[in-house]
Amino acid sequence: MIEPVLIVGAGPVGLAMALELARYQVPVRIVDAMTERATTSRAVAIWPRTLELLERAGDGLSAELVGLGNKVTAANILADGQPLARVPLGEIETPYPFVLMLPQSETERVLLAHLERRGIQPELGISLADFTQEGETVTATLRHADGSEETARYAALVACDGAHSPVRHHLSLSFDGDTLGSDWAQGDFHLSGMPFPVNEFATCLHAEGPAVLFPLAPDRTRLIVGLGPSTTDAPPPPPDMAGFQALLDRRGPGGITLHDTLWSTSFRINERQVENYRVGRVFLAGDAAHVHSPAGGQGMNTGMQDAVNLAWKLALVLRGLATAPALLGSYDPERRAVGAEVIATSGRLTRMATLQNPVARHIRNAVMHVMLGLAPVQHALEGELTETAIHYRDSPLNGISWGAGPRAGDRVLPAEGEPPYGAGDTPRFTLRTGPEVGPPPGDLPAALVDPAVRPHEVAGGIQLIRPDGYLALAVAEGEWEPIVAYLHRLGPA
Numbered sequence: 001m002i003e004p005v006l007i008v009g010a011g012p013v014g015l016a017m018a019l020e021l022a023r024y025q026v027p028v029r030i031v032d033a034m035t036e037r038a039t040t041s042r043a044v045a046i047w048p049r050t051l052e053l054l055e056r057a058g059d060g061l062s063a064e065l066v067g068l069g070n071k072v073t074a075a076n077i078l079a080d081g082q083p084l085a086r087v088p089l090g091e092i093e094t095p096y097p098f099v100l101m102l103p104q105s106e107t108e109r110v111l112l113a114h115l116e117r118r119g120i121q122p123e124l125g126i127s128l129a130d131f132t133q134e135g136e137t138v139t140a141t142l143r144h145a146d147g148s149e150e151t152a153r154y155a156a157l158v159a160c161d162g163a164h165s166p167v168r169h170h171l172s173l174s175f176d177g178d179t180l181g182s183d184w185a186q187g188d189f190h191l192s193g194m195p196f197p198v199n200e201f202a203t204c205l206h207a208e209g210p211a212v213l214f215p216l217a218p219d220r221t222r223l224i225v226g227l228g229p230s231t232t233d234a235p236p237p238p239p240d241m242a243g244f245q246a247l248l249d250r251r252g253p254g255g256i257t258l259h260d261t262l263w264s265t266s267f268r269i270n271e272r273q274v275e276n277y278r279v280g281r282v283f284l285a286g287d288a289a290h291v292h293s294p295a296g297g298q299g300m301n302t303g304m305q306d307a308v309n310l311a312w313k314l315a316l317v318l319r320g321l322a323t324a325p326a327l328l329g330s331y332d333p334e335r336r337a338v339g340a341e342v343i344a345t346s347g348r349l350t351r352m353a354t355l356q357n358p359v360a361r362h363i364r365n366a367v368m369h370v371m372l373g374l375a376p377v378q379h380a381l382e383g384e385l386t387e388t389a390i391h392y393r394d395s396p397l398n399g400i401s402w403g404a405g406p407r408a409g410d411r412v413l414p415a416e417g418e419p420p421y422g423a424g425d426t427p428r429f430t431l432r433t434g435p436e437v438g439p440p441p442g443d444l445p446a447a448l449v450d451p452a453v454r455p456h457e458v459a460g461g462i463q464l465i466r467p468d469g470y471l472a473l474a475v476a477e478g479e480w481e482p483i484v485a486y487l488h489r490l491g492p493a
């Protein structure tokens with residue numbers, strides 16, 4: 001019998017982790033120190049790649065999220081109230097050509113419901129007090145709200161315990177980076193007079209700092225404002241509604257009236273990343289591993305994708321379907337590279353939006369006006385924001401690449417109407433072959449490969465696709481040997 005995986009933290013990343021492991025038939029226990037779930041909106045953007053990956057969980061999960069949210073397909077950029085550029089966000093190849101605006105509390109509610117359908121209920125009011133590890137076992141002590149403690153053994157511990165991660169501290173892992181020297185505030189408001197359609201963002205650049213509008217519904221928006229350089233130890237409280245209104249009037253296109261505040265908060269931006277996402281059988285995911293600017297709204301998305309990346313590898317190993325150390329060993333390099341890229345990109349966007357020097361701002365505006373009108377630049381930005389450009393080309397798990405198709409580590413989309421890669425109750429690799437390729441050889445390890453070979457258009461080539469939809473390797477027609485060897489290396493046969 002497999003010992004359970006202990007997931008510490010039932011935020012969006014812990015819930016996604018639990019859901020992925022549970023559907024792959026790995027017993028999980030998920031605990032959280034909070035005694036009640038948060039009801040505030042927090043992260044409001046779900047990007048296409050996250051929806052593609054969550055769809056693999058089945059039960060219409062992504063469709064349900066999409067049905068609840070607002071689909072945004074373009075971003076407007078204004079400078080001093082005047083239009084500067086318009087970037088399409090819906091022109092990438094994906095079943096979800098939009099960014100979904102949905103309050104985090106709703107995203108968590110849906111994840112929770114899907115988890116409960118699999119018979120798993122996060123245990124609230126229980127915090128991780130201590131843990132040790134020996135070999136392939138983690139022994140953890142949990143403290144209940146009444147002060148009582150229990151100690152048990154787990155096959156792994158996944159720390160989804162947020163930016164202040166007690167697990168990270170316990171392991172003495174560094175979390176290097178900076179706190180940016182500026183203050184920010186955000187709030188959700190009912191409003192009227194919005195000059196943009198409900199399916200478009202607006203970033204309003206201004207000498208004082210930016211004001212960004214994320215439409216949640218026709219009469220409801222998330223407004224984020226820069227408050228300027230920090231002058232106090234802690235961020236000041238957020239402005240009241242009149243304060244937000246005054247900032248919006250000065251920086252925005254005009255004519256927008258805020259009616260009431262649903263929620264507001266102030267914050268500072270931290271850009272930090274843990275030195276290693278894995279220590280033995282302890283893994284860090286989500287804010288526990290990386291924090292960055294909310295510009296681009298990537299935090300929660302990147303965290304949930306950490307969970308997706310780890311879950312299929314853990315499931316294969318814990319179920320005894322694969323034994324190669326490289327499998328779990330690939331989690332840190334693959335996800336640390338992605339986290340570093342997200343920190344760099346969101347940091348660049350933030351610094352560009354907060355330029356103070358008038359000459360630098362003038363140059364920025366001129367460059368953005370020209371560059372963001374160019375299709376290749378738009379496409380590159382779109383790929384980064386939507387997280388569809390994420391790849392694992394430098395992964396130690398990669399085999400060889402072949403021909404002009406995707407390279408090992410690239411995202412591969414299933415054909416229209418096909419199920420997503422990695423769907424179902426066992427993480428399996430998928431074979432795609434061109435029309436001239438015969439059936440696969442009989443010595444493929446059956447437990448690791450979906451028996452349904454799928455067709456693709458690249459004549460002659462054979463692709464092996466990982467359970468998270470990235471290319472493991474590609475070979476020419478008839479060259480089954482590297483594929484057989486790759487799968488046997490993961491072992492056992």
Ligand SMILES: Cc1cc2nc3c(=O)[nH]c(=O)nc-3n(C[C@H](O)[C@H](O)[C@H](O)COP(=O)(O)OP(=O)(O)OC[C@H]3O[C@@H](n4cnc5c(N)ncnc54)[C@H](O)[C@@H]3O)c2cc1C
Nearest residue numbers: 009011012013032033042043127128161162286287299300
């Ligand atoms: C006020 C606010 C506004 C935000 N706004 C945005 C935004 O606009 N855009 C954006 O992209 N992101 C935003 N974020 C960040 C976003 O919410 C996070 O990126 C996301 O929640 C990360 O998810 P997570 O599951 O990794 O961590 P969290 O959601 O932080 O969950 C961690 C969980 O671990 C639990 N925990 C901690 N220690 C223990 C322990 N010892 N034992 C048991 N449980 C423990 C905590 O109780 C918590 O529930 C915001 C965050 C906050 C707080």
